[in-house]
Amino acid sequence: MSVDTIYKVILYPFITESIASLKAMTNLQGTAGDPFIDNVDDFRFKGYAVCSDVTGNLDGVIMMHHYPETAIAIGNSVCEKMFDEKYEHTEITEELSNALAEWGNTIVGRSTDLHGRYSLEYNFSSPYFVHDVSDMAKYLAGVTEVVTVPITVEGVGRYYFNLLVRSVDYQQVGIKREESRGIENTHTTTLETSSKILLVDDSAMIRKALKRYLAQLGYHNVIEADDGASAVTMVASESPDFMFMDVVMGEVNGDEALRQIRAAGSNVPIVMLSSVTDKVLVDKCKDLGISGFIFKPIQADSGAEIIKDYLKIA
Template sequence: MSVETLHKVILHPFIQESLASLKAMTGLDGYAGDPFIDQVEDFRFKGYAVCSDMTGQLDGVVLMHHYEETAVAVGQAVQQALVGECNINGELDEDLIAALAEWGNTIVGRATHMLQKHNLGFEFASPHVALDLQDMGPYLLGVKEIVTVPVHIEDAGRYYFNLLVRDANQDAELAPVDNISDAYLIPPPTEGTPVPKDALIMSVDDSSLIRRAMHRLLTEMGYTNIITADDGDSAIETMKTHKPDFVFMDVVMKRLNGDDALAQMRELDAATPIVMLSSVTDSNTIERCKTLGAHGFVFKPLNADSGKQVLASYLVV
């Protein structure tokens, strides 16, 4: 496959999603430069990266790659948009890394969903964060070619998308994918009664940043009775103890994923509305959640501009 094909088919959806998510989550504008070939021996780790292995028509890695100062600027903007405050010490601390991971997972999740939906013969692993060359090392093994596209952000620097190619099907004929992925994977109800403002709502996410963001959005909507859980296991226990009226739950979590928690929660309670939120998913997970009776399934992020509208569309029974 040529550089043009690799760029237009594989990298283009990632770049488009990154620009759309950048605008939606931070208000920042950016634009992509022209693709070029990087020499493998000259490749240097820049300070922060989100990596996703891919297999199928191409064996390699999609890499979203930042200079540290750009990562800090974007992370601060994401934090500000999600929770109304940001870390100003200029270092990649735990909170900034969580904000960047949310942005990166959103981009990778939406782009890979779009590519898989078009049945182009690519499979992607869940994204991982690399903070140093040691983290990055395994992804560089066996790489023969690197396609790079710079993305410039107004007043914040630039980041890069790298496609690290180990092997490719030279005979593959692939058409470009230009669509931005769907926002609603299970659409909201078309009718119903709004959930009362004093209802007990549970928010489940293993990211403290996202729990704070959800609490902020729900509070601004007038909901005052909010509880949280930090993984699927604690969500199940909290449901047994507190019996919430409504649940928002992330899918990908460290100890027990949301779809597995949903299955166990449905054994306890078949009626409570449970909306799944995720930036990384696949069609099998969506179908499983449908079968288990999820009230909805939404692609994150839930940003300050549209988040309340999205949540309100599902907060009906």
């Protein structure tokens, strides 16, 4: 299988989404280099990576791979763009790790969704993170080929996309990048600023950003939950007037929490959040009764405006 074929079929959506998300979620500009084959025996872990396992007619791992200094610079920029403040961390803190996780989740989520729209015979796992050099051996077990694409970030350095291939058998398909801000809220009555709003997201960073955007709009009665199970409990105990809820979370996902909330009889307006724009998922949530669906990322320069458009009730 040629480098060109693997790049076009598997890596191309990740590269284009990575550069687009870099532009949208940071103040940085990225440019992709030419794909090439890495020597498996010489391949080394650079220090920080977000990964997604590939199964089906392709068996391997997609790896978005950073040197620590590049990860720090990008993490600082993600924070700056989200909160409109200067960040100058010099090491990977918990806040930067959360920022990089959000950036990586957005890229992997949108890229794998684009693959899914073409009914291709391979699947991707939820993204996960690798920090430990000693972990790399298990990812290289059985790998016969490593396809690498360098991304040069202006004024920062490089990060890399690697496709670690164990086996592959698939047909070449062209893939286009699709843009969407979300599914609008069709209601017309604006939520009163005294209303109680529940934010549900396993990312403390996203909750912090949403809380800040809501405060800019005059909403200060805000409560938080970090997973779907807590959301179900808090709807019963706190009776919120409105909710924003992430879809992909650690234990109970937002779509399952939504189902449980509706099954319990609550009609609280809920706007879903996700970097995954899968039509089946969106339709499932719409069938359960939602007041809109926001596709991440949300940034400081437009966050309050986007949130305002969804703060409406029947």
